[in-house]
Amino acid sequence: MALLEIRNLTVEFETVTGLFRAVDGVDIAVDRGEVLAIVGESGSGKSVGMLAVMGILPRTARVSADLMQFDGRDLRTLGRRERxxxxxxxxxxxxxxxxxxxxPCFTVGTQITEVLKVHTDLSARQRRDRAVELLEAVGIRDAAERLGSYPHQMSGGQAQRVMIAMAIACNPKLLIADEPTTALDVTIxxxxxxxxxxxxxQHGMGLIMITHDMGVVAETADRVVVQYKGRKMEEADVLTLFENPSSPYTRALLSALPENATGDRLPTVADFMAGEGRA
Incomplete structure (x- = not known):
């Protein structure tokens, strides 16, 4: 049994002009210890689909699925408290x-310990010690002192590390990383x-990496789901995807990479799709 299994996920939003379908019949599965990349350009429904799984979309969203199961539990039938x-x-x-x-109104220490307060039985002292341990685990120096820092007092890379510390605080079975390197310089x-x-x-987590960066996909993923305009275009193991993509859209994405360019002008997805005889 997959750790997370989704079949025919659809997400629509109520707008002044009617319903807008952001995710259209997507199937996704990830196993324990597996790294799954969901790739596609901005607006392809990558983040919205995972926010639907987490149950944190706004009330204007309409979510439906034939199956939405996590660790043997049906997410569609869970009440708010259970979720x-x-x-x-x-x-x-x-x-x-x-x-x-x-x-911005609370220190990073307060925000990390709040996660532990909600989900564990640790005492206040134990929560603080665990917060220090987490900051050390994600590579933040002088962790005990940094507990008292506010988010604006940290660099972008440090703030991202704090987010990771909060996400792994309870040793989750599944971690979803939504564009975790956006707006960071190359070294960070x-x-x-x-x-x-x-x-x-280290923890054997299932990991879903949401990205539009094919370099990140190549470095991290075991399997890849490619999305375009809310639909799944292709799913393959990472080696197959790069060496023999089956979808015209995937070939378009790969052809648009700077290292694959052969002319003076970088090709676009629209150029490639037109060359395939598709609008």
Whole structure:
């Protein structure tokens, strides 16, 4: 049995002009200890689908699925209280923008210990000690002193590490990383990816990496799901995807990579799809 299995997931939003379908009949499965990359350009429904799994979409969203099962439990039938016992403990998410995901009014120590307060029986002293341990685990120096820092006092890379510390605080079975290296410089990107992969291997977590960066996919993934305009275009193991992609859209993505360019002008997805005889 897969750790997470989703069949025919559809997410629609109510707008002033009617319903907008952001995710259209997507199937996804990830096993324990597996790294699954969900790749596609902005607006392809990558993040929305995983937010639906976490149950944190706004009320304007309409979510339906034939199956949405995590660790043997049907997520479609869980009440809010039951879902809160899973989300943040067994299933965690690293959000795309740490600067806006961390609360600017509270120290990072308060925000990490709050996760532990909700999901564990640790005492206040034990929660603080665990928070120090987590910051050390994600590579933040002087961890005990940094517990008193506010998010604005930390660099982008440090803030992302704090987000990772919060996400792994309860040793989740599944970790969803939504564009974890966005807005970070290249050196810090490599450090964050190495950190995530090391933690995944150490704890045996299932890891879903949401990205539009094919380089990240090549470095991290066991399997890859390619999405376009809310639909799944292709699913393959990472080697097959790069060597023999079956979908015209996947070939378009790969052909648009700078290292694959053969002319003076970088090809676009639209160029490639037109060359395949598709609109």
């Amino acid at each position: 809160r016992t899973i989300v943040g403990r067994d299933m965690s998410m690293i959000f795309q923008e740490p600067g806006s995901s961390l609360n 990107q490599k450090q964050i990816l190495d950190l995530l992969m090391g933690l995944q291997a």
